[in-house]
Amino acid sequence: MRRCGLLTRKVYESLDKVAPRCGCALSTMPPCDFKPDPYTGISFEDAVKVRKENLSPALFTYYKKPVMIHQGHMQWLYDTDGKRYLDLFGGIVTVSVGHCHPKVNAAAEKQMKKLWHTTNIYMHPTIHEYGKKLAEKMPGNLKVIYFTNSGSEANDLALLMARMHTGVFEAVSLRNAYHGASPYLMGLTALNTWRFNCPTGFGIHQSMNPDPFRGPWGGKHCRDSPSQTIRDCDCAEGECKAGDMYVDQLEDVLRFSMPKGKIGAFFAESIQGVGGTVQFPKNFLKPAFEKVRAMGGVCISDEVQTGFGRTGTHYWGFEGHDVIPDIVVMAKGIGNGYPMAAVITTPEIAAGMGKALHFNTFGGNPVASAVGSAVLDVIDEENIQQSAHVVGTYFIEELAKLRDQFEIVGDVRGKGLMIGIEMVNDKASRDPLSADKIANIWEDMKDDGVLMGKGGLYGNVFRVKPPMCVTKEDVDFTISVFRDALQKNSNK
Structure with missing residues (x-):
């Protein structure tokens, strides 16, 4: 060992x-x-x-x-x-x-000695080898991969893709969500600390965040977690009424804020990351997807933080909610620190991106593909x-x-x-x-050799x-x- x-x-x-x-x-x-x-x-x-x-x-x-x-x-x-x-x-x-x-390092070093970069307009082996391997990790009909360089870039593309496929501009995300800070995505991100005072987010609306700890509804049977909230709840074991309440709030947004009977896209993290590791009630995401799809919308899972086995029970966070999205966005852990990301969708949705040229200079370059492939191997082998x-x-x-x-x-x-x-x-x-007490605890832990995020x-x-x-x-x-x-x- x-x-x-x-x-x-x-x-x-x-x-x-x-x-x-x-x-x-x-x-x-x-x-x-x-x-x-x-x-x-x-x-x-x-x-x-x-x-x-x-x-x-x-x-x-x-x-x-x-x-x-x-x-x-x-x-x-x-x-x-x-x-x-x-x-x-x-x-x-x-x-x-x-x-x-060591295995990821070795893969990067080996590829860098052969070929750092060439345009993907030319064919090179690593993007095809890696693309096949990554696609095999996806459920359902999620087969077509667009390689990008960051999660923000990938979410940006996913939103464009959904709008092109549905022909509907309006989209919905959840309050407390973080999907990136580009001008295009600032509307999807519903945390005021990440939003500038400038026009942004046209056509994007937010629904109430289904937070069992801090939201209006939630109790001790809501979360798919070894630890439940301290809030009292009259739900029976295995039951969660809060999820239905939050789905009703989403339905209200769909009813009043969308073009009649239509929606372009619905974005959700499987577990909110930047927002503070917020877990939704177990019975929220599946009926939410059903309501969006009933209006012709595309369901997008942001797996930037929850993908690649991090949630433990499943390879992808959305699998823990018993759903298969129409588009999946992944980044961060995909490259173990190497700057790379991807959007994976169905052939039907991908067809909508053929209406104009689409190209990414560095996405899926030889080194990124070699690194990503090695990460998949390590996850399985270890x-x-x-x-x-x-x-x-x-x-x-x-x-x-x-x-x-x-x-x-x-x-x-x-x-x-x-x-x-x-x-x-x-x-x-x-x-x-208070912020000062948080900082003191954080600082003391750092001094004793433990680094946490906030x-x-x-x-x-x-x-x-x-x-x-x-x-x-x-x-x-x-x-x-x-x-x-x-x-x-x-x-x-």
Whole structure:
């Protein structure tokens, strides 16, 4: 067993032996035999100056004292001083199988020595080999792939594709959703922190977000998660009335805001990412798709964060909702950090894109295709999806114990290694925990070697979406560090 996270089936089957469910936690960082290279680059002080004077002023930096990352290995990151951190954010849910995974690295290096780039107007082997392999991972009639460079670019294309196919301009997304920040997509993204005061989003409308924790309806039987909300509910076991309420809200938008009897597209994440790992009621998405399709609309699943086995029980997040979309958008984990993305749809919808020329200079280039193909191989060979299920379930259950112990931990939710921890002033009000207290907890965890993300409209949700090679030993260490930070910053 490699201590740094390369999992095999044999290792996966022994995970319970590595960290039994005894409620204990590690007080020291799990060992790793990897040694980072000595750092010899720009100084921290000079980097701060360049960032201030030469980089985008909109580029924000995590932490009061920022971390300057020098090297990565599997679930670990190393700063320029050689300090090691457990990366629980994966470059914003992007590093899927591990930083600098040796098989992915080898595939990129091998291809770069042959051919970095050529236009896809010429044929080259890797895009065809990879395209076939990726298409085989898709259910139903999702067979046609458009390769792009980012999730925003892919969502942009998916919206255009839906409008071309249906001939209807109007589209619907959900409040609290994030689908990108380009001018075209800013209307789909319904988080005010990501929207500029300029004309955008023509023809796009939002429906109420089906949030069982913070929305008007929701209870203890709503989510497909090892952890349910703390809210009381009169639903029977296995029943959720909240989903029907949120579907009614969508139907109301369709009735009043669409051209009569028509809709172009409906966008939904399987689990909202930037919005704070919000999970919908189990019975929301399927009837929502049915209502959209009854009006001739196209259903689009944004799998940018939930794809490639991250939710554990399924390869794609939408499969957990018992639906097959008309268009699927994927990015981030598709390339384990390499900038690449894709839109996959049916032959019928793809035919609508033949009305004009469509081309992407870098999408599906030789190196991207080699990297993407290697990522698919690693997910299968190392049982990454199954590990995400086992380790993620254990992680959520251990975090739920901290929720029960600390008043400021309001909600723990998620599936597999797509996890959110919503912080509150108190459980009764569910008021968001103040920004300074969030920052203090976050900073203390960083100082003790654990890096988490943040999200949600109020910035009060810790986002836990690590490289999927993390182990139960890593989870126990995280729980210990998180508990210490909560004790330092909580009165209860």
